Amino acid sequence: MMNVVVMGAGAVGGYYGGKLAQNGESVYFLVRKRRYEQLKQRGLNIESIHGNFSFEPNLIVEPKEVEQPDLVIVALKNYHLEGAMPQLEELVQQGAKLLPLLNGVEHLDLFIEKFGKENVLGGLCYIESTLNEKGDIIQKSPMQDIIFGPLTTQDSSFLENIEKMMKDAKIAVTLTEEILAEIWKKFIFITSLSGITSAVRAPIGVALEDEVTQAFLRNLITEVYKISQARQVEISGDMVDTVMERLKSVSPDLTSSMHKDLKKGLPLELDSMHGYLLTLGEQYNIDLPCLKAIYALLHPYKNGQN
Ligand SMILES: NC(=O)C1=CN([C@@H]2O[C@H](COP(=O)(O)OP(=O)(O)OC[C@H]3O[C@@H](n4cnc5c(N)ncnc54)[C@H](OP(=O)(O)O)[C@@H]3O)[C@@H](O)[C@H]2O)C=CC1
Numbered sequence: 001m002m003n004v005v006v007m008g009a010g011a012v013g014g015y016y017g018g019k020l021a022q023n024g025e026s027v028y029f030l031v032r033k034r035r036y037e038q039l040k041q042r043g044l045n046i047e048s049i050h051g052n053f054s055f056e057p058n059l060i061v062e063p064k065e066v067e068q069p070d071l072v073i074v075a076l077k078n079y080h081l082e083g084a085m086p087q088l089e090e091l092v093q094q095g096a097k098l099l100p101l102l103n104g105v106e107h108l109d110l111f112i113e114k115f116g117k118e119n120v121l122g123g124l125c126y127i128e129s130t131l132n133e134k135g136d137i138i139q140k141s142p143m144q145d146i147i148f149g150p151l152t153t154q155d156s157s158f159l160e161n162i163e164k165m166m167k168d169a170k171i172a173v174t175l176t177e178e179i180l181a182e183i184w185k186k187f188i189f190i191t192s193l194s195g196i197t198s199a200v201r202a203p204i205g206v207a208l209e210d211e212v213t214q215a216f217l218r219n220l221i222t223e224v225y226k227i228s229q230a231r232q233v234e235i236s237g238d239m240v241d242t243v244m245e246r247l248k249s250v251s252p253d254l255t256s257s258m259h260k261d262l263k264k265g266l267p268l269e270l271d272s273m274h275g276y277l278l279t280l281g282e283q284y285n286i287d288l289p290c291l292k293a294i295y296a297l298l299h300p301y302k303n304g305q306n
């Protein structure tokens with residue numbers, strides 16, 4: 001059995017780690033002091049559209065508490081990464097491979113540079129989950145997909161074991177050789193969705209109902225797609241139409257984790273998402289008026305209000 005470390009027992013890590021632990025996998029939740037106290041006291045409680053569950057998580061505060069870590073599910077916010085790097089480094093030195101599920105692509109370059117492609121898998125997730133004021137995880141929409149894959153040659157049985165472990169835990173998982181394209185497809189989707197829902201301060205249905213806002217959204221998607229093409233990411237089909245159709249097909253109540261964080265007064269992953277795209281735009285000399293507008297509108301709130 002694999003030893004899985006979940007770094008970031010929040011809305012994403014707590015949910016997926018919880019599903020694996022519930023299914024009898026060996027899961028360690030590497031947490032900081034405040035979350036340690038909270039989870040020790042209350043346990044990990046997941047209120048999910050797929051069925052509620054609660055359990056006592058196996059909490060650790062130091063990487064050395066795991067004898068042989070095989071896989072680290074990294075589910076931190078991008079702005080937490082710097083503080084977490086020494087522990088991630090320790091885990092990699094102990095033999096673990098990293099599977100980041102963060103939104104964005106900037107962290108991937110950072111991980112590859114620091115740890116080498118052979119120690120990092122590409123990954124992403126589609127899930128709408130959030131923490132309530134007690135630290136419990138709330139999941140109201142059904143998606144719970146993880147897509148992952150190798151960035152370089154990897155032992156295929158290791159990858160298949162991860163896939164099987166997740167499937168057995170009823171996580172909708174896809175193992176792909178095209179992980180970079182999948183990461184970019186998610187990036188195009190999420191920077192558009194999070195940008196528009198946060199700027200409008202409403203779920204996606206509101207932006208789609210208004211002709212002017214819908215047209216802005218389409219232009220926003222087009223801008224991010226252009227950057228992916230400048231980066232030579234292979235994405236087949238009409239990505240702008242695909243994203244528009246996907247946004248129209250989801251519940252009008254769907255909103256982004258960025259919009260939820262904005263409402264809670266928490267910091268936003270603005271620099272690693274829209275800010276990062278603007279940096280790439282400058283590099284490739286692409287005009288990005290919609291992205292610039294989104295970035296400017298959200299900038300006052302990027303460090304949170306608490
Ligand atoms: N929520 C969602 O619906 C989705 C989120 N994502 C992405 O997934 C990533 C994680 O998001 P989400 O789960 O919502 O974020 P949360 O804020 O809910 O969880 C992040 C967790 O990381 C913990 N943390 C921070 N630093 C450390 C550290 N050094 N060691 C251990 N734990 C640490 C925080 O704990 P504490 O501060 O309490 O110590 C917190 O519990 C983001 O990139 C997000 O964009 C992707 C898809 C959907």
Ligand SMILES: CC(C)(CO)C(=O)C(=O)O
Nearest residue numbers: 125126127128256257258
């Ligand atoms: C849109 C969603 C919920 C899909 O995973 C997401 O990734 C986010 O809000 O961060």
